[in-house]
Amino acid sequence: MQSLRFKAIDNLGAASEVNVKGSPKITAIFGENVFNLKVARQFLSDEAYKSLIASIRGNKKIDRVMGNQIANGMRAWAETKGVTHYTHWFQPLTELSAEKHDSFFTLKSDGTPIEEFEGGALIQQEPDASSFPSGGLRATFEARGYTAWDPSSPAFIMEIGQGKTLCIPTIFVSYTGESLDAKTPLIKALVALDKAAVDVCQYFDKNVTKVTATLGWEQEYFVIDEALATARPDIVMTGRTVFGHAPAKGQQLEDHYFGTIPERIYAFMRDFEEESYKLGIPLRTRHNEVAPSQFECAPIFEEANLAVDHNTLLMDIMTRVAKRHKLKVLLHEKPFAGINGSGKHNNWSIATDTGVNLLAPGKTPKTNLMFLTFFVNVIKAVHNYSALLRASIASAGNDHRLGANEAPPAIISIFVGKYLTEVLNQVETRVGGKFDEQDEAMLKLDIHKTIPELMLDNTDRNRTSPFAFTGNKFEFRAVGSNANCAIAMTVLNTIIAETLKGFKKDVDALIDKGEKKEIAIMHIIQKYIVESKAVLFEGDGYSEEWAAEAAKRGLPNIKTTPQALDAYLSETAKHLFENNAIYSHSELEARHEIMLEAYIKKVQIEARVMGELATSVILPSAVKYQNILLDNIKALKDLGLGQDAYINQLNVVEDISKHIAAMSSNVKAMIEERKRVNNIADTRERAIAYCDDIKGKYFDVIRYHVDKLELVVDDAHWALPKYREMLFLR
Secondary structure (H helix, E strand, O other), X not given: OOOHHHHHHHHHXXXXXXXXXXXXXXXXXXXXXXXXXXHHHHHOXXXXXXHHHHHHHHOOOOOHHHXXXXXXXXXXXXXXXXXXXXXXXXXXOOOOOEOOEEEOEEEOOOOOEEEOOOHHHHHEEOOEHHHOOOOOOOOOOOOEEXXXXXXXXXXXXXXXXXXXXXXXXXXXXXXXXXXXXXXXXXXXXXXXXXXXXXXXXXXXOOOOOOEEEEEEEEEEEEEEEHHHHHOOHHHHXXXXXXXXXXXXXXXXXXXXXOOOOOHHHHHHHHHHHHHXXXXXXXXXXXXXXXXXXXXXXXXXXXXXXXXXXXXXXXXXXXXXXXXXXXXXXXXXXXXXXXXXXXXXXXXEEXXXXXXXXXXXXXXXHHHHHHHHHHHHHHHHHHHHOHHHHXXXXXXXXXXXXXXXXXXXXXXXXEEOOHHHHHHHHHHHOOHHHOOOOOOHHHHHOOHHHHOOOOOOOOOOOOOOOOEEEOOOOEEEOOOEOOOOHHHHHHHHHHHHHHHHHHHHHHHHHHHHOOOOHHHHXXXXXXXXXXXXXXXXXXXXXXXXXXXXXXXXXXXXXXXXXXXXXXXXXXXXXXXXXXXXXXXXXXXXXXXXXXXXXXXXXXXXXXXXXXXXXXXHHHHHHHHHHHHHHHHHHHHHHHOXXXXXXXXXXXHHHXXXXXXXXXXXXXXXXXXXXXXXXXXXXXXHHHHHHXXXXXXXXXXXXXXXXXXXXHHHOOHHHOOOOOHHHHHHOO
């Protein structure tokens, strides 16, 4: 029987391109499946519309009467689109979104069928909280949980095949109020940042009443043929290849980056972009990435909560649309060894309701001082909470990527560019730390004369920096491609809020002592620069020299997830999150438990897949080819030929035997070790054991021998699609 590998290769040429008509203008379809304010204005009464606006912009609670009116308006709009069902769409701690569909259909007491959607169903639902990861917050017999409508993220209609469902973005909490999702803490962090940033903005502009965190993510991903992916059990089960020898040609010619987009992929891109535009996802950029079969898309910046929802939606859309094109999207951080992995760069900034980007240098002394204030506070926050930032991007998948030759290292540092480094040095080295009203050079800091404007960006880029200033924003480059942005954004916004609160307290203390406001601000800025300059680094983050230098500076270098997650249980973390009303101690401990369990299960699944593939796929192929060679050797011997006639075959047989023996013995040892580790009661200890004693000891060793077998076994007998096929055949 022909193997799945060769069937997939044979069918590649027969793959028909999906006809993607597309809209002549993006603006003609953008947001057409979104219950945005423009739509709400058409389907809601004046009072219901005003209530919705007050909820979105002023965090006002919507009462039950208004809730009924808004729900009726949503249903009326949805029905014009052919929708029959609705769902509360939420983001539990599974790294995926979740939904349970209910129809508008119901029966009156007399049996009359009607369609209705009441405010109670819009505002709150009750999914089973014990069936989602809860870290011990919910037991099986404590099943109740609640999803609650988040009006700040508009409802949308999801089209799947011929079906359409009204999706209502919600938070997800337990019966006792603890958050069980990614969205609830993010919203709390955004509220904390808003308050802290407004308080600091009041030093400079009394008209500022709201500060919003913005996010522009860059989504990297791989696309390969679906049939080839299906023929790889490791991709099916883990999202990555656990075996596979590097192809002769990888990314060394650097010819894929920004190259011509392959036609089949181009059709897929256009298709998922159109689906995204209908849902209001403002995609702007698409291109080939560095590795073969790797691509990237990126949107226009949005308010952070909405941006997170849109990225979560996009990953779902891409996965589903790919099936229409007989393609497979790989969002794993490192699906192929030896070539670049995928990240999700989080471009973060903060803006006021007066239209000012607080991370953009201004053109007046006051706005420059405001920029410097927020710029230095971000540096201070990253310095003080670098271990927490590292924890926020920790995962089994990202461990394969961080520190490799295309991804930021596990050491959290900040790149700001030489011009702003000079500005910080000027402030830091002010003789005696003295500032007075006549000190024009320091107080007015005409940064636009110090820094040449190059379009929007006035700094170089450093791809080795996990946290880089790129002109008017910071780019958190270490987030994994498969991650929910909310986790990193919750930590980032919280640490900025906490640092700004401390800044205001420090400045007010000097003002209370009689110092002039501007002078007090400069003193605290200088103090923060001195305290946090260790986190600033302009060089090569991949170098061994940097690792040594970082250790001298006291910067943590936490390379694996189980150790990185410890930061969530530190006293620093407990105080930070409790002080800003983000997480209670029990919620932090629950999340730590959930993330450790997720790590254990992913490594466990990979170990099982490796063992199964090695035993039931690789071993038979190697033995079959070995027997062919042995038959050939025997035939040559029977002809009376000397060893010179079959010495090469004999060497290959010996080589195969050596690798089979090493592969099999290590698989057996790994299985026994897994049995031992599974009996470790403490979750953290079990996670560390899976990391060090299973993944660390066996994964690379088993892979080495399997990949060597791939090089010598007859290609016709090798069952798994090879890298050269998955990466280059489409």
